[in-house]
Amino acid sequence: MSKPWTRTVIRHGILIMGTLIMVLPLWIALMSSTHTPETLFKEGLQFFSGGYGWETYKAILGGNDDLSTPAWRMLLNSLVLGLGFAIGKIIISTIAAYALVYFRFPLATPLFWMIFATLLLPLEVRIIPSYEVVAQLELLNSYAGLIVPLIASATGTFFFRQFYRSVPGELMEAARMDGAGPVRFFVDILLPLSSTMLAAIFIIMFVVGWNQYLWPLLMTTDTDYYTVVIGIRQMFQTINEGGDLPQFNIAFGLTILATIPPVLVVVIFQRMFIKGLVETEK
Template sequence: MYQSKWRVLSNHIILILGAIFMIAPVWVAFASSTHTREYLFQHGLQWLPGGHFFETYSAILFDPAATKGRVTALQMLFNSMVLGLGFAIGKVIISMMAAYAIVYFRFRLAVPLFWIIFSTLLLPLEVRIIPSYEVVSSLGMLNTYTGLILPLIASATGTFFFRQFYRSVPDELLEAARLDGAGPWRFFVDILVPLSITMIAAIFIIMFVVGWNQYLWPLLMTTDDKLYTIVIGIKQVYQSLYEGGQIPQFPKAFALTILATIPPVLVVVIFQRMFIKGLVETEK
């Protein structure tokens, strides 16, 4: 009994220390963003918030000059949100339909096609970046949301997870649907999709975070500042810190970094239970 309590206490201590270790840099960045650049230049990073929160964050959100471009942080957040949501929703839909076809449509090449799809994991975006750029450019989709999202929505990872889930669904459900006169589309929409909610949430969170953090692809696909994502904006701000011979705008750089972390954190927190349930459940 004593050993059990000590194990629980030690586990909680480790988790608390780990949480503090992860949160501390974010808190320092937030606290430092609420001070003036002169104060940070003289005293360094701060643990306690200052009195310039609204001044700094209003400037970074609504003043294009604060990001050294023609676009505000608010617009960059919108662009990142479009990319993240389009990336995640597109991958979920394509993966579900591909896995559904592989599992429930009995044809000879189902297994070879799945392994061909799965083998594309060996070809990440960085490997095929030049031909992908050529295709997008030839289709006239540069500097468009479609060009940012459409070439990336195929997902071997999502297809694999949904395939494994569909294979665990009892065959009796399919037989019952056939007896009730449900066709393939009706079975997919009315039975498989509701059963896949937790898996959808898990894949959605992963893909949203991946899409939100994309840097290389948006950098190549966009030459217009108005389509820059928040990740590109952070790079621009940090590159311009020491330009002009003035005191660096560390508070605005920190503020932009904090704004970039908020949407992914909110998505993970909101869908946390469904995310864990979708990944750890093996019997459906």
């Protein structure tokens, strides 16, 4: 048998290696964004700072000719999409799960499995009819068109349903004895109990919404509604099309800016996120 310190070294070595694999590409992108386009064009990706970072990020936030939409506008659009995506899914999922668990109607179980079956139909499969519905409702080039068609969540409904089923039934009986109706029981008791689960689902859905590419690309023809992911793709399309010297530093800088809000959300809600995924006692 190996000694305890040997196992510790191996475990920490695996963790360090995994961290490096995750962080190293971001580090290279960050350092490359601080070099001039000429340096990147001649020497390739850089591992150390080049002292050109201020000029790069000033050009990104102040406006760049290669970007059809200012970076701050794209970041704002992504933030609206991420928040709307997460909050909308949480609202719909909590209400649907509450109805399925506490309103005991005959078709509750079949309806749940119908909702769960939609996990087998990703957005790419139903994107054409979804686009047709949004177009007929005249919601193209709008935040409502970006957010509303995607807020139904089988994943969120499943997690909240499982959570609500683990809540002791005595709580509802006690609430009834105190005169609390279904709405008050949901708002005053279930939602506070679900705080860690809400945080976990919020992080997951915010990151998914922030990283959406295909749906915003189809729903928006107005550049004022472009998200930062579309902007990054636009930069690399400009690079591939040739012409002037490619602004690699701008592309890398925009990539770094796009990672900041999701990282902040994860850091802020990290403890609640982990607790919401592993907590079993209510």
